[in-house]
Amino acid sequence: MKRRSWAEPYKIKMVEPLKMLSKKEREKAIDEAGYNTFLLRSEDVYIDLLTDSGTSAMSDRQWAGLMLGDEAYAGSRNFYHLEETVQTIYGYKHLVPTHQGRAAEHMISKILIKQGDYVPGNMYFTTTKLHQEMAGAKFVDVIIDEAHDPNSEYPFKGDIDLNKLQALIDKVGADKIPYVAMATTVNMAGGQPISLNNLKAVRELTQKYGIDIVHDMTRVAENAYMIQQKEPGYQDKTVAEIVKEINSLTDHATMSAKKDALVNIGGFLATNDQRVFEEARNMVVVYEGLHTYGGLAGRDMEAMAIGIKESVMDEHQKARVGQVQYLGNLLLKQGIPVVKPIGTHGVFLDAKAFYPHLTQDEFPAQTLAAELYIDSGVRAMERGVVSAGRNKETGKHNYPKLELVRLTIPRRVYTQAHMDVVAESVIDVYENAKNARGLKMIYEPKYLRFFQARFEKL
Numbered sequence: 001m002k003r004r005s006w007a008e009p010y011k012i013k014m015v016e017p018l019k020m021l022s023k024k025e026r027e028k029a030i031d032e033a034g035y036n037t038f039l040l041r042s043e044d045v046y047i048d049l050l051t052d053s054g055t056s057a058m059s060d061r062q063w064a065g066l067m068l069g070d071e072a073y074a075g076s077r078n079f080y081h082l083e084e085t086v087q088t089i090y091g092y093k094h095l096v097p098t099h100q101g102r103a104a105e106h107m108i109s110k111i112l113i114k115q116g117d118y119v120p121g122n123m124y125f126t127t128t129k130l131h132q133e134m135a136g137a138k139f140v141d142v143i144i145d146e147a148h149d150p151n152s153e154y155p156f157k158g159d160i161d162l163n164k165l166q167a168l169i170d171k172v173g174a175d176k177i178p179y180v181a182m183a184t185t186v187n188m189a190g191g192q193p194i195s196l197n198n199l200k201a202v203r204e205l206t207q208k209y210g211i212d213i214v215h216d217m218t219r220v221a222e223n224a225y226m227i228q229q230k231e232p233g234y235q236d237k238t239v240a241e242i243v244k245e246i247n248s249l250t251d252h253a254t255m256s257a258k259k260d261a262l263v264n265i266g267g268f269l270a271t272n273d274q275r276v277f278e279e280a281r282n283m284v285v286v287y288e289g290l291h292t293y294g295g296l297a298g299r300d301m302e303a304m305a306i307g308i309k310e311s312v313m314d315e316h317q318k319a320r321v322g323q324v325q326y327l328g329n330l331l332l333k334q335g336i337p338v339v340k341p342i343g344t345h346g347v348f349l350d351a352k353a354f355y356p357h358l359t360q361d362e363f364p365a366q367t368l369a370a371e372l373y374i375d376s377g378v379r380a381m382e383r384g385v386v387s388a389g390r391n392k393e394t395g396k397h398n399y400p401k402l403e404l405v406r407l408t409i410p411r412r413v414y415t416q417a418h419m420d421v422v423a424e425s426v427i428d429v430y431e432n433a434k435n436a437r438g439l440k441m442i443y444e445p446k447y448l449r450f451f452q453a454r455f456e457k458l
């Protein structure tokens with residue numbers, strides 16, 4: 001077949017020069033950072049794939065929007081623009097802005113959870129689970145088994161296992177389950193989407209028992225794009241239409257606008273429930289700021305409103321997810337062990353398969369992220385035993401089945417040539433995998449340890 005290429009639906013107006021260190025300098029930098037890529041200075045990084053959070057390039061429209069910031073303490077016009085955008089694009093009735101996603105998670109957890117409750121979810125996310133636990137609940141993973149298998153090619157590995165959910169309801173009773181935590185694209189499973197078919201079934205089951213659904217909608221538009229590409233019956237629907245349909249099946253939403261919504265800071269809690277809205281609107285004053293700014297400047301809310309509209313455009317998602325798939329396919333072609341299928345916001349390297357000679361106590365994913373930085377200045381993130389933390393009761397490490405390194409692609413930031421450089425480096429590190437020796441943890445913070453833990457080479 002004749003090749004027809006496509007490219008990004010934008011051109012570049014401004015550039016940010018990058019510094020490149022020598023290999024010797026990188027070895028010194030990662031040693032000083034305790035072999036934790038979170039502790040590197042960004043100046044010492046060449047291609048930064050640590051996270052897609054807050055790292056997107058804003059459009060000229062969004063930058064222009066910053067100049068329209070109405071920095072009134074109360075009733076900023078940007079709040080009303082954002083509120084109207086959340087209502088029309090996402091379809092939720094009430095909006096409480098927050099400085100980022102975890103502040104919304106904090107509030108919804110405090111409002112809905114009672115001590116001793118259970119919160120089932122399609123796998124966990126670090127901050128989400130922590131806030132559920134701090135509010136007194138026990139998190140229960142009810143994602144389908146395929147999500148834990150990096151080789152399963154099932155296209156909707158974010159789906160909820162209805163039998164697991166039913167079993168939990170039968171065991172603890174519906175009154176001990178305030179809500180199901182449902183994320184669109186499951187970050188920890190490799191950026192895997194949930195299907196609408198599954199979500200509809202979850203809605204039906206939860207409705208039967210009067211259980212709410214809290215939607216972590218951080219990457220809802222990316223999830224919608226995958227539904228359009230892969231779920232029968234959705235090929236002719238737009239991303240915007242699918243986003244609305246997903247949201248309509250849920251009761252409340254938490255949003256980290258630093259992902260899908262193309263801003264560097266921002267988030268919100270949205271709900272269709274008047275009582276929850278009133279509580280959150282009151283609580284936000286304590287933790288974030290007045291309910292018409294929630295820890296954000298007016299200009300931030302303006303950029304977010306514009307970013308939300310851009311995020312649900314088909315062309316945007318085609319280029320965004322397309323770039324991630326491009327990198328993933330380069331690696332697949334070379335036989336690099338990655339989580340399959342390729343997700344929407346990053347490519348997840350299977351560190352256990354890179355380093356079969358390392359045990360989880362030697363932190364294979366942490367090791368791989370460090371080796372990649374030393375090889376090329378590419379910064380990635382550990383998603384393995386360090387991220388999984390310790391069991392609250394036993395104090396032992398949680399040993400997740402997956403030991404992953406996430407190459408997360410910022411939106412609209414890097415070019416295809418950058419992706420080629422990344423792929424070439426990963427291939428080199430894979431070829432030298434036998435020589436890696438693993439790490440020892442020498443400092444461990446109490447909460448979300450992956451951010452600040454320090455290691456030394458074994």
Ligand SMILES: *Cc1c(COP(=O)(O)O)cnc(C)c1O
Binds near residue numbers: 127216
């Ligand atoms: C980033 C993220 C969050 C937390 O949002 P912050 O803006 O970082 O506080 C919650 N859920 C998912 C799935 C995320 O990716």
